Amino acid sequence: MTDSTESGDLRLTGISKTYGGSFTAVHPLDLTVPHGAFFALLGASGCGKTTTLRMIAGLEDPTTGSVLLGDRDVTRLPPYKRPVNTVFQSYALFPHLSVYENVAFGLRRRGAARVRERVGDMLDLVQLGDLAARRPHQLSGGQQQRVAVARALINHPRVLLLDEPLGALDLKLRRQMQLELKRIQTEVGITFVHVTHDQEEAMSLADTVAVMNGGRVEQLGAPAELYENPRTTFVANFLGTSNLIGADVVSAGGGEVVVTASGVRLRLPAGRCATAPGADGRLLVGIRPEKMSLVHRDEADSVPAGRNRFTGTIAAAGFIGVSTQYLIDSPLGPGVEVYVQNIERDPRLTPGAEVVVHWNPEHSFGLDAAQDINSGVETAGDPS
Amino acid sequence: MAPIAWLRRHTVVVAGLLTLAYLLLPNLVVLVFSFNAPAGKFNYSWREFSTAAWRDPCGVPDLCGSLALSLQIAFWATAGATVLGVMIAFALVRYRFRGRGAVNSLIFLPMAMPEVVMAASLLTLFLNLGAELGFPTVLIAHTMFCLSFVVVAVKARVLSMDPRLEEAARDLYAGPVQTFLRVTLPIAAPGIAAGALLAFSLSFDDFIITNFTSGTAVTFPMFVWGSAQRGTPVQINVIGTAMFVLAVLTVVLGQLVAGRRRNHTPS
Numbered sequence: 001m002t003d004s005t006e007s008g009d010l011r012l013t014g015i016s017k018t019y020g021g022s023f024t025a026v027h028p029l030d031l032t033v034p035h036g037a038f039f040a041l042l043g044a045s046g047c048g049k050t051t052t053l054r055m056i057a058g059l060e061d062p063t064t065g066s067v068l069l070g071d072r073d074v075t076r077l078p079p080y081k082r083p084v085n086t087v088f089q090s091y092a093l094f095p096h097l098s099v100y101e102n103v104a105f106g107l108r109r110r111g112a113a114r115v116r117e118r119v120g121d122m123l124d125l126v127q128l129g130d131l132a133a134r135r136p137h138q139l140s141g142g143q144q145q146r147v148a149v150a151r152a153l154i155n156h157p158r159v160l161l162l163d164e165p166l167g168a169l170d171l172k173l174r175r176q177m178q179l180e181l182k183r184i185q186t187e188v189g190i191t192f193v194h195v196t197h198d199q200e201e202a203m204s205l206a207d208t209v210a211v212m213n214g215g216r217v218e219q220l221g222a223p224a225e226l227y228e229n230p231r232t233t234f235v236a237n238f239l240g241t242s243n244l245i246g247a248d249v250v251s252a253g254g255g256e257v258v259v260t261a262s263g264v265r266l267r268l269p270a271g272r273c274a275t276a277p278g279a280d281g282r283l284l285v286g287i288r289p290e291k292m293s294l295v296h297r298d299e300a301d302s303v304p305a306g307r308n309r310f311t312g313t314i315a316a317a318g319f320i321g322v323s324t325q326y327l328i329d330s331p332l333g334p335g336v337e338v339y340v341q342n343i344e345r346d347p348r349l350t351p352g353a354e355v356v357v358h359w360n361p362e363h364s365f366g367l368d369a370a371q372d373i374n375s376g377v378e379t380a381g382d383p384s
Numbered sequence: 385m386a387p388i389a390w391l392r393r394h395t396v397v398v399a400g401l402l403t404l405a406y407l408l409l410p411n412l413v414v415l416v417f418s419f420n421a422p423a424g425k426f427n428y429s430w431r432e433f434s435t436a437a438w439r440d441p442c443g444v445p446d447l448c449g450s451l452a453l454s455l456q457i458a459f460w461a462t463a464g465a466t467v468l469g470v471m472i473a474f475a476l477v478r479y480r481f482r483g484r485g486a487v488n489s490l491i492f493l494p495m496a497m498p499e500v501v502m503a504a505s506l507l508t509l510f511l512n513l514g515a516e517l518g519f520p521t522v523l524i525a526h527t528m529f530c531l532s533f534v535v536v537a538v539k540a541r542v543l544s545m546d547p548r549l550e551e552a553a554r555d556l557y558a559g560p561v562q563t564f565l566r567v568t569l570p571i572a573a574p575g576i577a578a579g580a581l582l583a584f585s586l587s588f589d590d591f592i593i594t595n596f597t598s599g600t601a602v603t604f605p606m607f608v609w610g611s612a613q614r615g616t617p618v619q620i621n622v623i624g625t626a627m628f629v630l631a632v633l634t635v636v637l638g639q640l641v642a643g644r645r646r647n648h649t650p651s
Contacts, residue, residue: 059551079554086555092548096570105566106556151556 008035015065040206273366425615469534517599541575
């Protein structure tokens with residue numbers, strides 16, 4: 001019984017890609033995508049995610065390693081002999097063929113039966129039944145995207161590869177197509193491998209996300225696991241926003257690590273440290289902005305005991321409706337970010353006000369201090 | 385006042401129509417004079433309406449023979465230049481090889497070189513090779529100068545082609561041959577057709593190179609040139625008009641087919 005599910009897994013073993021003997025796009029990589037999973041490869045451009053996808057498709061020959069579909073080694077098979085199909089970035093629909101013929105292309109090449117019926121069913125699945133006679137250039141971006149999905153899915157591939165499939169759509173349509181992709185995946189039960197640079201897209205769609213950076217997988221796991229417990233500064237910064245504070249370890253034991261940063265004592269669970277505190281006793285303490293709370297200095301006594309806390313000054317405040325985003329200057333450093341949900345707004349919390357920032361120690365995480373603290377920070381206007 | 389205001393508002397239309405008239409007026413003159421019944425040997429001044437030439441287009445000795453020869457040469461030169469040109473264009477766009485840059489610029493040389501220079505050099509070449517001048521030498525010369533134009537037309541099309549389309553075809557179970565026939569060729573087709581049409585009209589129309597390399601063979605342009613010294617038969621205008629109408633019909637037909645295909649419903 002376990003055999004049948006295992007045989008559908010996509011496995012990459014020691015796969016790597018080096019161009020011209022000098023530039024390594026993908027370092028040797030081991031990856032298992034379970035049968036029927038929605039798997040996302042997430043990373044900035046040039047991180048090797050698309051190269052990895054193209055090696056699975058057969059459009060790129062790996063320098064080392066192999067691609068296995070179940071027990072079958074497909075590494076040496078050309079793309080047209082692999083039971084794998086791709087939804088290309090900006091779709092690559094055949095401009096000289098109608099929507100119908102685009103979708104029927106794969107079936108016709110394999111001489112499949114009942115082409116007409118199957119194309120009709122597939123166009124219904126993506127809600128394009130009435131546009132079958134159109135040419136790709138007569139469709140909107142969202143419609144083209146659905147044709148691209150239909151054209152690949154109709155072949156019932158063992159794995160469907162999606163290369164930034166929503167990259168060309170505007171934000172509203174993106175959200176809509178994300179829901180649609182998820183619906184289709186649940187309906188057909190085919191393994192999806194989805195490449196994207198959009199962390200929200202990856203987290204909302206995928207069961208498992210692999211965060212890639214510099215040709216390597218930095219961390220792999222369920223979206224919540226990656227977000228709550230990042231193991232590297234890149235993951236902490238690339239997935240959402242993190243405050244990272246350099247600190248010295250005071251004691252470690254009893255499942256708890258105590259550190260000091262600029263004289264402020266902070267505690268965090270040992271189980272949430274990516275590495276055992278090093279011999280030099282340095283550690284990066286991470287905390288998500290929405291996990292922190294803010295009170296005015298006059299009410300410092302209201303902060304419950306046992307919480308991590310420090311005192312600072314509001315440097316800037318940005319009201320964005322659902323929440324207010326504060327930048328706090330403190331001995332820990334400038335620009336600690338705190339997001340306060342818009343429930344009851346304290347009118348005293350304006351720039352210049354002295355405040356106490358506090359949070360549950362359980363929500364902190366610890367990272368190896370030897371890394372670049374800004375790795376994975378995307379925007380140029382980064383506050384830290 | 386009113387006409388000036390009207391002119392000001394329609395400047396673009398008026399200028400456009402004048403330019404079009406400038407372009408088409410010669411064709412109109414050829415058409416009108418194909419219905420002339422000239423007094424002497426020269427068809428340069430209007431005398432009276434007649435359809436005699438249209439009823440007997442081959443009535444002048446050697447005219448239709450030269451036309452047939454020109455059409456044959458144009459057909460084979462187009463075929464040769466198109467096949468070679470398509471291969472060269474794909475090679476130049478798709479592959480990186482030693483000397484690619486040099487080939488890329490050399491391919492333009494026959495287009496830039498004055499035709500009379502090329503004609504003289506070709507004659508020298510053929511004479512030194514001991515070749516007998518005639519149909520084969522004209523065909524070789526025509527294929528050669530048409531080649532550049534086909535390469536340029538096809539190259540532009542192949543360059544603008546998304547390489548991902550061929551990857552998509554391969555991903556959808558099309559092997560190399562199927563990918564070329566089903567995706568690459570149909571998408572490159574407009575460029576190939578443009579190159580071929582250009583080649584045909586260049587070859588059909590050529591006088592200078594043909595005159596140098598034809599020996600005793602006489603093509604249609606050479607026939608027209610030769611007869612212009614001794615008198616111009618009305619039949620020349622008939623052939624000219626027929627060629628023009630044929631070209632217009634081809635273009636209109638092409639537009640219609642393209643328009644229909646765009647709205648074609650598959651079954």
